Amino acid sequence: MRIVVCVKHVPDIQSDRTLGADGRTVRDGGDGTLNELDENALEAALTLVEAHGGEVVALTVGPDDAVDAVRKGLQMGAEQAVHVVDEQIAGSDVLGTATVLAAAVRHIAAQGPVDLVVTGMAGLDGLTSVLPTALAELLDLPALLLAREVDIDGTTVTIRRDLDHASEVLRAELPALLSVTDQANEARYPNFKGIMAARKKPVTTLTLADLGVDPATVGSVGARTQVLEAAARPPREDRVLITDDGTAGVRLAAYLVEHKLV
Amino acid sequence: MTAETTAGPVLVLLDHTAEGVLRTPVRELLTLARTLAGESGVEGAWAGELPAAAIDDLGRLGVRRVHRLVTDADPHLTAVLAEAVEQARSAVGAPLVLLVSSFENKEVAARLAVTTGAGVVTDADALVVEGGQVVAGKTVFAGTWTTRCAVTAPVAVVTVKPNTVTAADAETASSPEVVEHTVAASGRARRVALVERTERAGSGRPDLGSAHVVVVGGRGTNGDFSAVEELADVLGGAVGATRVATDEGWIGHDAQIGQTGVTIAPRLYVGAGVSGAVHHRGGMQASGTIVAVNSDADAPIFEIADLGIVGDLFTVLPQAVAELRRLQG
Numbered sequence: 001m002r003i004v005v006c007v008k009h010v011p012d013i014q015s016d017r018t019l020g021a022d023g024r025t026v027r028d029g030g031d032g033t034l035n036e037l038d039e040n041a042l043e044a045a046l047t048l049v050e051a052h053g054g055e056v057v058a059l060t061v062g063p064d065d066a067v068d069a070v071r072k073g074l075q076m077g078a079e080q081a082v083h084v085v086d087e088q089i090a091g092s093d094v095l096g097t098a099t100v101l102a103a104a105v106r107h108i109a110a111q112g113p114v115d116l117v118v119t120g121m122a123g124l125d126g127l128t129s130v131l132p133t134a135l136a137e138l139l140d141l142p143a144l145l146l147a148r149e150v151d152i153d154g155t156t157v158t159i160r161r162d163l164d165h166a167s168e169v170l171r172a173e174l175p176a177l178l179s180v181t182d183q184a185n186e187a188r189y190p191n192f193k194g195i196m197a198a199r200k201k202p203v204t205t206l207t208l209a210d211l212g213v214d215p216a217t218v219g220s221v222g223a224r225t226q227v228l229e230a231a232a233r234p235p236r237e238d239r240v241l242i243t244d245d246g247t248a249g250v251r252l253a254a255y256l257v258e259h260k261l262v
Numbered sequence: 263m264t265a266e267t268t269a270g271p272v273l274v275l276l277d278h279t280a281e282g283v284l285r286t287p288v289r290e291l292l293t294l295a296r297t298l299a300g301e302s303g304v305e306g307a308w309a310g311e312l313p314a315a316a317i318d319d320l321g322r323l324g325v326r327r328v329h330r331l332v333t334d335a336d337p338h339l340t341a342v343l344a345e346a347v348e349q350a351r352s353a354v355g356a357p358l359v360l361l362v363s364s365f366e367n368k369e370v371a372a373r374l375a376v377t378t379g380a381g382v383v384t385d386a387d388a389l390v391v392e393g394g395q396v397v398a399g400k401t402v403f404a405g406t407w408t409t410r411c412a413v414t415a416p417v418a419v420v421t422v423k424p425n426t427v428t429a430a431d432a433e434t435a436s437s438p439e440v441v442e443h444t445v446a447a448s449g450r451a452r453r454v455a456l457v458e459r460t461e462r463a464g465s466g467r468p469d470l471g472s473a474h475v476v477v478v479g480g481r482g483t484n485g486d487f488s489a490v491e492e493l494a495d496v497l498g499g500a501v502g503a504t505r506v507a508t509d510e511g512w513i514g515h516d517a518q519i520g521q522t523g524v525t526i527a528p529r530l531y532v533g534a535g536v537s538g539a540v541h542h543r544g545g546m547q548a549s550g551t552i553v554a555v556n557s558d559a560d561a562p563i564f565e566i567a568d569l570g571i572v573g574d575l576f577t578v579l580p581q582a583v584a585e586l587r588r589l590q591g
Binding site: 037093094095098121130131133134137138140142143144145146158162163164165166167168169170171172173181182183223224225226227228229230231232233236238239240241242243244247248249250251252253254255256257259261262 | 279338340341364365366368369371372373375376377379380381382383384397401402406407408409410411412413414415450453454455456457458459460461462469471475497515516522524529530551552553555559564566567568569570571572573574577578579580581582583584585586589590
């Protein structure tokens with residue numbers, strides 16, 4: 001079984017994350033990291049390969065720094081990594097990113113069939129969560145999203161997922177695209193052996209030209225949405241902090257009444 | 263209203279319960295859609311049986327036409343629903359499709375965008391038409407930044423968060439025309455099989471994702487949610503929880519507020535024994551008013567609380583409940 005895991009390099013959730021005047025994420029700080037939710041995707045893929053045989057390919061799209069995200073994947077146990085980097089990708093909206101990822105998956109599939117594409121449930125920066133659906137559509141694969149349990153039996157993949165009002169069991173034949181939630185597993189930490197082994201694993205760097213992607217379909221040129229403004233939310237004003245002196249409950253009730261919240 | 267500030271016909275996906283009752287966030291969405299559609303009117307897309315009571319309800323909300331989607335495969339499959347919605351959209355020629363932000367609706371939105379070349383914005387918390395362009399407001403980075411995003415493609419698909427506007431009936435009720443669309447799902451859409459679907463039983467409290475008031479219990483409850491539930495009930499609110507509380511098994515995972523759980527933006531958020539870890543804040547930071555009760559004065563949630571109370575939730579909450587009951591008479 002050959003599994004491609006799409007991972008994303010995002011600003012560290014614990015750091016001060018910033019948008020530039022153009023509305024793009026500022027990615028030049030040293031605080032980037034592998035999207036935490038993508039660790040669950042890598043873990044799911046590695047577990048499947050351990051049970052069914054095969055290999056995991058870690059794939060990322062992004063600037064030079066983004067290679068750190070696939071390196072982490074190699075340390076966890078992926079066999080090889082692909083990093084698509086091209087200045088013309090900058091400013092892509094989610095559909096542009098999906099276009100590049102789809103081309104990269106096809107490129108990987110040209111070297112050997114891909115049975116499964118796995119993503120995390122969302123990027124912790126933009127939280128679009130639209131990417132997995134768009135990628136499946138572009139690759140013409142059935143999409144089984146937000147899995148909290150994954151089971152593969154022969155060529156059939158079954159997932160269990162929880163939605164706002166219902167729980168579902170979905171099933172499809174491979175090849176398919178899967179996204180997993182943070183409930184699906186506990187991601188492993190790379191051990192020393194894994195970190196050493198990762199240094200020898202191949203990282204292939206590709207450009208849009210290598211993938212045959214028309215630059216007009218991606219980047220800010222190809223984007224169907226455009227960020228007009230971005231601003232840090234102003235801090236909340238008139239904040240009150242009190243210590244309970246035995247009357248805090250009454251004061252809480254009075255506050256809610258005064259602010260017309262009851 | 264001119265062409266510059268209205269979009270033309272707006273198609274709204276009408277989420278409803280298994281019994282055919284319109285869900286609350288759709289009422290808000292229809293209210294918003296009326297301001298965006300202007301003279302062109304609001305069109306609704308409804309999958310499944312359409313009871314007469316629902317048609318009356320949609321009329322009070324000013325819907326001009328209801329497109330009933332009759333599919334030959336289960337419309338709970340998002341690929342099937344997306345194809346059906348697109349059939350209604352192209353029949354209407356709607357340049358704007360609105361959906362309530364939910365996991366499955368975001369899948370529908372993404373599919374529509376890919377198959378129609380539309381621009382897609384998810385989790386919008388404001389929406390206007392400016393210079394003929396759909397412009398959506400959206401908070402990013404755990405609610406710490408706000409952005410405004412214009413759709414530059416001819417068709418816009420936008421999912422809107424609950425509590426973005428207050429639901430209101432139209433000034434004049436309409437009698438919606440019902441148009442039936444028979445939709446044959448493609449082979450592609452049928453590749454996923456829905457083996458099992460279990461609707462979750464309602465708690466009797468408002469839905470967490472769309473409630474106007476949410477009271478959340480965290481580690482500080484030590485598993486005792488009685489004070490949290492009592493305050494929620496006196497405020498007519500929903501009960502939520504932190505990741506720690508759900509992982510401990512104190513309450514179901516569907517109650518988890520946070521970036522990987524339910525994202526909420528109620529008018530009032532009350533956190534009891536909630537420390538305010540960054541993942542939790544990402545799911546609630548856009549709330550209108552934030553109240554926090556925690557015995558630890560250094561809890562990060564106090565950095566974002568409008569009213570912070572350093573104290574024991576098991577004395578503060580019951581006292582507040584008693585006082586609110588007294589005031590309510």
